[in-house]
Structures are given as structure tokens and as C-alpha cells.
Amino acid sequence: MANSAVLVAGIKSRLRAQGLTYKDLAQRLHISEPTVKRDLSRGQFTLQRLDRICDALGVDIGDLLQPVAGGPMTELSEAQEEALVANPRLLLVTYLVVNNWKLVEITNTFRLDQNDLVNLLLKLDKLRIIDFRPPARVQKLTARNFTWRKDGPVHAYFMRRVIPEFFDAKFDAAGDEFRFVGGMLSPASMLRMRAALRRVADEFDSLAQQDARLPLEERDGCSAILALRAWEFSEFSSLRRVPKAKRGR
Numbered sequence: 001m002a003n004s005a006v007l008v009a010g011i012k013s014r015l016r017a018q019g020l021t022y023k024d025l026a027q028r029l030h031i032s033e034p035t036v037k038r039d040l041s042r043g044q045f046t047l048q049r050l051d052r053i054c055d056a057l058g059v060d061i062g063d064l065l066q067p068v069a070g071g072p073m074t075e076l077s078e079a080q081e082e083a084l085v086a087n088p089r090l091l092l093v094t095y096l097v098v099n100n101w102k103l104v105e106i107t108n109t110f111r112l113d114q115n116d117l118v119n120l121l122l123k124l125d126k127l128r129i130i131d132f133r134p135p136a137r138v139q140k141l142t143a144r145n146f147t148w149r150k151d152g153p154v155h156a157y158f159m160r161r162v163i164p165e166f167f168d169a170k171f172d173a174a175g176d177e178f179r180f181v182g183g184m185l186s187p188a189s190m191l192r193m194r195a196a197l198r199r200v201a202d203e204f205d206s207l208a209q210q211d212a213r214l215p216l217e218e219r220d221g222c223s224a225i226l227a228l229r230a231w232e233f234s235e236f237s238s239l240r241r242v243p244k245a246k247r248g249r
Contacts, residue, residue: 004043007050010064011040014057019143027210028056058139070184079227080127081153091154093120094129100147100212103136109216166223175222190230197226 013023022040029052035168039045045053054061076084084091089112095107107117118134125132131139148154173210185193204224211219232244 007061007064008040008043011057014059014064018057018140020057024209025053025056028213029053030213058137060133060137061138066114072140072148074127075149075154076142076154078149080129081149083123083127085153085157087123088118089116090123091157093117094124097121097124097130097138098140098142099208101216103138107218155246163225166225190228193228197228200224201226 015021022036023033026036029049031035035086039049050061054064062092084094092110103117103121106112107114112120121130121138122131122134124130128141130141146157169176235242
């Protein structure tokens with residue numbers, strides 16, 4: 001196989017391993033998707049373009065010649081999550097790295113000097129959440145559609161610490177939105193709503209990936225909670241003459 005073909009194969013395997021599309025790569029390179037497709041189909045791109053592709057994927061050129069070990073993680077293990085919630089600074093750096101912060105942006109924004117950050121990155125490398133090669137090469141081992149474990153340590157931490165703080169607000173700033181709706185839906189309609197929420201979550205993730213190329217000062221931390229469940233307020237339920245039977249029983 002020609003050297004160019006080996007590099008193209010390596011780029012494609014890294015894209016698959018990180019859950020990225022040609023469109024995602026094009027956005028990171030600030031070029032059109034057809035240009036990316038043409039370059040990878042022909043195997044003809046400049047060394048400068050190859051360097052930019054490596055930066056976009058968080059790898060060295062040598063990495064493209066090595067097979068990818070396993071696929072990207074869509075969920076951490078119980079032990080990995082426990083390690084994160086036990087160390088808030090480790091959880092912070094994980095959040096920042098997953099959201100494409102540059103290392104210099106982290107040290108400039110938070111009370112972490114370079115040694116602090118390197119030590120935290122080494123811990124994340126040991127946990128196999130990232131692949132860290134000092135001094136500054138970081139490759140995420142999480143997939144683009146990465147989520148926390150249901151009812152796992154991070155979920156419990158969010159419910160106990162993050163959610164109460166999140167909702168302790170008026171939601172009246174520019175860009176804020178808060179809606180609480182309730183109604184009577186059939187099982188089929190519940191499934192449609194669940195699909196709609198998943199589409200919104202995918203759109204959020206796509207926009208976050210797209211905006212990752214913008215300077216840090218043009219982006220703000222943003223969170224959204226999307227939830228749906230068959231539920232009745234306990235104050236209402238307590239007034240029922242006969243407790244409502246759960247569906248399916």
C-alpha cells in the first residue's frame with residue numbers, strides 16, 4: 001500500500017474511533033466538506049493540511065500509522081466515574097477536555113498552573129479517559145456521543161450538587177429559556193417526544209462541536225436538561241380516591 005494510502009486509512013480510522021464525520025473534520029479545518037472528501041478520496045493534500053488534520057484529531061503523524069485499539073468510549077466505567085467525583089479538579093479538567101478546551105486556555109482561566117494541569121492529565125491518562133503525551137498532546141478516548149452512566153457516581157453527584165444549583169435561578173438572562181409542561185400523552189406520543197428530545201440533544205452536541213473552533217472569549221458555558229417521564233405530582237396523587245395503577249401491570 002502506498003504511503004499516502006496508509007495515511008488516508010489512518011485518518012479515516014481515527015475519525016471512526018472518535019465518532020467524527022467528514023463534516024466535523026471540515027468544520028475543524030475551516031474548509032468545505034467536499035474538499036475533505038476530495039482530499040481523502042484522492043490522497044492528495046499538502047504537508048500543511050496533514051499537520052492541521054493531525055491537530056484537529058489530536059494525534060501525531062506517527063499515530064496514523066498505528067491501528068486504533070478498540071472503539072471510542074460512549075460511557076465510563078464505575079471506577080472511572082468514582083475517581084472523577086472524588087476529585088473536583090479532575091472532574092473539571094475532564095469536562096474542559098471533552099469540550100475541546102486548549103491547555104493554555106485552561107491554565108489561563110482556572111487556578112491551575114502548568115504542573116497542576118500536567119499531573120491531572122496524567123491521572124486522566126492512567127484512567128484511560130484520554131491519551132496524554134507530554135507536554136501538550138491530548139487525545140480524547142471518549143466518543144462524540146459520550147454520556148455519563150445512568151444512576152452512576154457522576155449522575156448521583158449531579159443530582160446532589162449540580163441540579164439544585166442549576167435550577168436556583170430566574171432563567172431571565174439573554175438566551176435563557178425555561179419551560180415546564182404537563183399533559184396526558186399516550187405511549188406512542190411519549191415515544192415521539194423521546195425521539196424529539198434526542199434530536200435536540202444531538203443538535204446541541206453538533207453546535208458545540210461547530211463552535212469549538214471559535215475563540216474562547218466568544219463562547220460561554222451552557223447547559224440544558226432534557227427529561228421526560230410518566231409522572232404525577234405527589235400532592236396530586238395523594239388526593240386520588242384510588243391509587244393509580246402503573247401501566248403494564
